[in-house]
Amino acid sequence: MNNLNKRFHIIKIFVIVSAIVIASRFFYIQIIKHSYLSNYAKKEYRRKTKEIMPRGNIYDINGNILASSIVKWDVVIMKKDFEYNKKNITSISSILNIPSRELESKIKNGKNYVKIKKYVEKDVYDKIKELKIKGVLLEAHQSREYPASVAREIIGMSNENKGLSNLELTYDKYLRGNIVSEDQIRDSRGNVIKVIEQATNDEPYDIYLTVDERIQSIVEQVAADYYNKLDPEKIIILVEDVKSGNISAMASYPPNYINLTPIEYVYEPGSTFKTVILSAGFNENIIKETDVFNCENGRWQINNRQAITDHEPLGNTVLRDVYAHSSNIGFAKVGLKIGIEKLYPYIKKFGFGSRYTDFRGESGGIVKDFKRYRDVDIITTSYGYGIAVTPLQLINAYTAIANRGVLIKPNLLYKMKRGEEEIGLSKREVIREVITENTAKRVTDMMINVVENGTGIAAQIPGYYIAGKTGTANKLNLKTGKYVKGANVTSFCGFFPATDPQYSMLIIVDNSKKYKFGSQTAAPIFSKIASYIISIKNIKKDRAIDYSKINAPKKQEVMAN
Structure with a gap:
């Protein structure tokens, strides 16, 4: 009987201690670490994306294009998120025209961030995007093109999102590409379940010079x-x-x-x-x-x-x-x-x-x-x-x-022209x-x-x-x-x-x-x-x-x- 009581008390103590531990853990998670874990969960399943759109075009007085921005993309694989299987490797290698073995080697030998191919055109971008493979990123890059190869000195220089000299710098606030941002919820596979919020600032102006x-x-x-x-x-x-x-x-x-x-x-x-x-x-x-x-x-x-x-x-x-x-x-x-x-x-x-x-x-x-x-x-x-x-x-x-x-x-x-709006007409x-x-x-x-x-x-x-x-x-x-x-x-x-x-x-x-x-x-x-x-x-x-x-x-x- 004494042994039975002793066992009962031990079980009772164990249950009480366990309850206290569990309650403490719940308190720690729900109260103390609530903010941290909530933000972590949001980072894991709720992501914000941002993309800078092309700068405005520059034309001569007769509407001949002098400068325009071309957008190309880098294809990047995040190894920790990437679903590594034969189907995905075959699909990506086929679109990028890279042998499967070479692609596998790049992924295997790279760190978490692996740049697979640089500056792909819009048609390749669309095909990769359609695959919806988790861990595959498409990073946009802009480059200025000069079809007529004239007035380069007047136009000056710019990087992807900022004018650096001459006209590109002077009128940067008008030429700068608009920023499109999205607040997305994704599932565990990285698929977009819902777009909570989408925002864009004003589109850039196209600039017409008096130059002929x-x-x-x-x-x-x-x-x-x-x-x-x-x-x-x-x-x-x-x-x-x-x-x-x-x-x-x-x-x-x-x-x-x-x-x-x-x-x-x-x-x-x-x-x-x-x-x-x-x-x-x-x-x-x-x-x-x-x-x-x-x-x-x-x-x-x-x-x-x-x-x-x-x-x-x-x-x-x-x-x-x-x-x-x-x-x-x-x-x-x-x-x-x-x-x-x-x-x-x-x-x-x-x-x-x-x-x-x-x-x-x-x-x-x-x-x-x-x-x-x-x-x-x-x-x-x-x-x-x-x-x-x-x-x-x-x-x-x-x-x-x-x-x-x-x-x-x-x-x-x-x-300067944006849609039907014209300003600064000389x-x-x-x-x-x-x-x-x-x-x-x-x-x-x-x-x-x-x-x-x-x-x-x-x-x-x-x-x-x-x-x-x-x-x-x-x-x-x-x-x-x-x-x-x-x-x-x-x-x-x-x-x-x-x-x-x-x-x-x-x-x-x-x-x-x-x-x-x-x-x-x-x-x-x-x-x-x-x-x-x-x-x-x-x-x-x-x-x-x-x-x-x-x-x-x-x-x-x-x-x-």
Whole structure:
């Protein structure tokens, strides 16, 4: 009996202890570890997925595609989740065109995360997805494609989900691919039982540039050709539609995909700036075409330390020829006659010192404060030294003259489109009248004379009047503030046809090792590209063709321009 009672008590104690242990475990699981285990269960059977969709496309003004995103996928096997059997191995190897033994070897020798094949196309993606095999992942990757292979410098660089430079960076918030996310419940085999929540942010915009693919292609090809002929550090070319202000082409060679050179490059413009001085003098009725200036036979000692020299010695010369032959001495005297009080407002009104675009790297150039100008500064500014400009500023100033004296805003972005929604549609935006229509006509006539009889002869095109001006300046190192010995920046800026301007164009040749002057380097490039544009745009002639000049070699002027 005693033994029986003893056994009963032992069983009783065991039952009580067991109950306490079980109750404690329940308490631990339900109360103490509830949050942890709940989250663990959610991770095991409830998963969130996220996929970044393609970036927006980029088009030219005519709807030709310049950049698009292609999505491809990596096929990945998670070994811990993968159902390893003959059927699954056979199915995957067949779709991916990988031998079964090779596939098995990859899985066996890999760690938990095994990348089976990279960058598969959409048709393969669909077939793999249809298998619904647990542990098989499809990881999306994007790559930018450039069907036309032009305007790459303007477009810039991007990675899968972020713009890194130039247009891709500036308008990244519009181009960025939308993110599609899903909150899913899966069964033990990894199959999606239910989608609890699906969310997506706004789809990206497609961006249309003002660039014309045909003109851009010509500009890039000619820049590359002349880079080989002239052996410069770089060539920069801009083409602007005179009527609208749209930038039809913009390029530099070698191309820079990190910095947009045509709006960031800063340089002393040399004699192309004389056109601004001329415009100010005409508009203020201080000078006229027949005024005579003493060009000092090619050398003028302005003070004890400084002298100005011209390559071509000239004596007393009328302003028309001072401009055509690009005398620095003559224009130094023109600038002094106008005076900085009258001249400075025109420098600002023509847009120098201004920024026109949303691009982060655009420079405003370097224009001295009015109060810092001395006589020597007026002299040097009058032939394009002591002031630094950007290519975009200079071409837009010439476009103002072509537009009868009205400065308009240059456009590079034509519009952004998402479905039926369009924003930012570019339109002709007048900034201000800089000079009168009569002044603009007089300046244009002077520019035509430069091409007919002066330093711009190499820019001629049979059947068309070309208005333009050459420029040559010693190359300034902006970091040291000193000129680079033996280095020049040469240029030509103008518009055509001069009697009814359609396009303006700027050519810059940075430090050619072959030639020294803009008449030899930039003017021929202008003629070449303008001839192509005239042809593809079917621009009507504005003069009779002088057949006696067609086969005659163009005189390569080597004056100080």
